Amino acid sequence: MNKRSIELKVVRPRRLYEQIADHVRELVLNGTFPPGSALPPERELAEIIGVSRPSIREALIALEVMGLVESRQGGGNYVRTDAGILRMIPLAGGRDLGPGPIEQFEARRVIELACVKLAAQRATEEDVRNLEDCLDRMRDLIERNASPADEHRYFHTMLASISQNQIFASTVAELWRVRSGELWDTLRQKVDNAESWRLGIEFRAHLINAIRDRDSAAAVAVMSNHFNRIGELYFGLLPEPDEANREV
Template identity: 40%
Template sequence: MPIQLIEPQRLYRQIADQLRELIRCDEFKPGSRLPPERDLAVQLGVSRPSVREALIALEVEGCVEVRKGAGIYVCERRADRAVQSDLLTDMHGPLELIRARAVVEGEIAAMAARVARPRQLALLDEALKMMRSEAEAGGVPMQGDRLFHLRLAEIAGNSALTSVVALLFDQRNNPISAKLGQHLENAASWNAAIDEHRKVAHAVAEHDPAAARAAMQRHMDRSHRRLTKRLD
C-alpha cells in the first residue's frame, strides 16, 4: 500500500472528536447538560461557529440532543448511533460552505450584472416567485432558492461556475447542514432571505456589478448570522 498524504482534519471534526471522547470517558455523563456554546468556545480556544458545527455533528451522530431554549444534553449510550461518525468526516461544515459561496457567488452576481438580458432577468424573477410561493404555502423554499442561484450562474455564462454553484448549494442536503437548518431556519428567516434575493436580482437588472456583488455577499453574511444564533 503506497504512502498517502496526511490531510489536516477540519476544525469542527477535531472539536467533535474531543467532546465525544469526553462523553465516552464520562466527563459528561448521559443525561447531563453540556456547557453553553460560548463557554466551550473559550475552553477549547476556538470560535463559537466551530463549536456550533461540532455540536450539530454530534447530534447527527446521536451523541447529544439539542433542546431549543433548554441546552444541549448528552444522550444515553446506544450501540446503533443515528449516523456513524466516520461517515461525517469528509463533510464540509455548513458555515464554511456559506463563506465559500460568498466568495464564488459574489463574483458571479457581478458577472451576471454586466451581461444580463431581459429574457434571463425574467427567468431569474421566475425563480424568485417560486421561492415566495413555496414559503407562502408553508414549506421550505429550497427548490426556488436553488433555481435562483443556478440561473444567476447561467446568466454569468460560465458552465464551470454553474457546476460549482450546484455542488456547493447541494451540500445543504448533507446531514449536518440539514440538521442546523431544522433548528434555526423558520418562516421569518426565509422571508428575510427572499428579500435579500430580491435585492440581488434588482442590482443585476440595473446592470450594477458592484451593487450585485455587495447584495450577494450581504445575503451570505446574513445567512451566516442566522445560522449562528444561540442553540442553547
C-alpha cells in the same frame, strides 16, 4: 516467493470540526459530561477547548447528526440520555459528513459574490424574467406554508449560470449539492421559518432589481448583506464589510 497484495488506504486530513467533536465525545466517555447532562454554552465550550465559537457550533451539529448530542427547544445542548449504549465511533473512523458548513459557506460567499457581479453585467432580459419567475414560485410556496428550498437552490445556481463563467457555475452547483447533506439539514431545522423565508424573498427582489439595472456594485452589496445575515444567523459570524465599499 509469494507475493502478498498490499491494501492501501487513503487517509484524508482530519477536519477541525471532526477533531473537536471527537474531543467532546471523549469528555462524554470519561464522565466529564455524563448522559443526560447539559453541555456548557458554546462560548464557554470554545474557551475550554481553545477554538472559535463557530467551530464549536459545527462540531455540535456533527455530534447531533451522529446521535450523541441533542439540541432542545428553548436553547442548550445536552448529551443524549442513551449515549451510554450508543456505538459512539470517532468521526474519523465513521462516515464522512463532508466539509464543515462554515467551510462551505466561506466558499459560497467568495464565489457567489463574484458570480453576481458578472451576472449584473451579462444578464439578458430573458435571464431577468427567469429570476422573477423563480421568485414568484417561491412566493407561492411560502403562501402555502411550503418550504421554498428547491427554488432557493435553483435561484443561486441560475445566477451562477448567468455569470457565463462555466467554472463558477459548476463550482456553485457542487457547493449546493453538498449543502443538501446531513449537517446542513440539521442547521436548517434550527433556523428555517416564515420570517427567514420572508427576508429571503426581500433579498432576492432587491437583487433582481440591481441586475435589471445592470448595477453590479449594488448587486454585490445586496448579496454581501445577505451572506452577512445568513452567517450571523447560522453560525454567529460577525458581519463582514460591504464588498462594494472595499478597496480593490
